[in-house]
Amino acid sequence: NAGVTQTPKFQVLKTGQSMTLQCAQDMNHEYMSWYRQDPGMGLRLIHYSVGAGITDQGEVPNGYNVSRSTTEDFPLRLLSAAPSQTSVYFCASSSSRDTLRTQYFGPGTRLLVL
Amino acid sequence: DQQVKQNSPSLSVQEGRISILNCDYTNSMFDYFLWYKKYPAEGPTFLISISSIKDKNEDGRFTVFLNKSAKHLSLHIVPSQPGDSAVYFCAAGFGNTGKLIFGQGTTLQVKP
Numbered sequence: 400n401a402g403v404t405q406t407p408k409f410q411v412l413k414t415g416q417s418m419t420l421q422c423a424q425d426m427n428h429e430y431m432s433w434y435r436q437d438p439g440m441g442l443r444l445i446h447y448s449v450g451a452g453i454t455d456q457g458e459v460p461n462g463y464n465v466s467r468s469t470t471e472d473f474p475l476r477l478l479s480a481a482p483s484q485t486s487v488y489f490c491a492s493s494s495s496r497d498t499l500r501t502q503y504f505g506p507g508t509r510l511l512v513l
Numbered sequence: 514d515q516q517v518k519q520n521s522p523s524l525s526v527q528e529g530r531i532s533i534l535n536c537d538y539t540n541s542m543f544d545y546f547l548w549y550k551k552y553p554a555e556g557p558t559f560l561i562s563i564s565s566i567k568d569k570n571e572d573g574r575f576t577v578f579l580n581k582s583a584k585h586l587s588l589h590i591v592p593s594q595p596g597d598s599a600v601y602f603c604a605a606g607f608g609n610t611g612k613l614i615f616g617q618g619t620t621l622q623v624k625p
Contacts, residue, residue, distance in 0.1 A: 430611030431611075432612070434615075439522075440617060441519075441615040441616050442602065442613075447611060447612055449610060455610075489556050491556075493611045495609070498545075499564060500545065500547075500611050500613070501547065501562060502559070502611070502613060503559070504558070506554075506555060507554075507555070
């Protein structure tokens, strides 16, 4: 079991560029989420999914798109990067079989937008 | 509006003593709470959780206490070890969405 994997580990973008952050899990978890971590702000939920084909917005969804075509993958797309999107991004997954929704996090992607 | 707050950005304790990390929340609909530990350059890892129907949950050196009337939870680490030095996040959730709301985090330093 690889758990939750994220690629790339680090990325530098110029303002206006687009990119996709990849996230995959091999635990057959229904729930997947994207968070961003900024100093003094903790982790804030961007988008989440309760299953393949179903996504919804979190606290800070603006500037990000997601889709969930398979149970395993949950990519996060930045259509036009802005310096305010400089952050560390974490993907997480959890199972409906766990009533306390313990989430398992990936190692993160550090994004710098110039 | 911050629904989950950790008002202490940092805490320093001596090895072997108790560490107490605090967390307050505002939404009475939350029905479960979790603590995560995070080392630099790694993702958060699950530490301990508690359902809103309980007031205490213990796992080895870690105990979480929930006071629903005060909308407050705390994490006790006894005895504290240098390897416990990390950022600790409390989080709260409700319903079937898998959504979690996190606090800002508290950096714990355990001195040898």
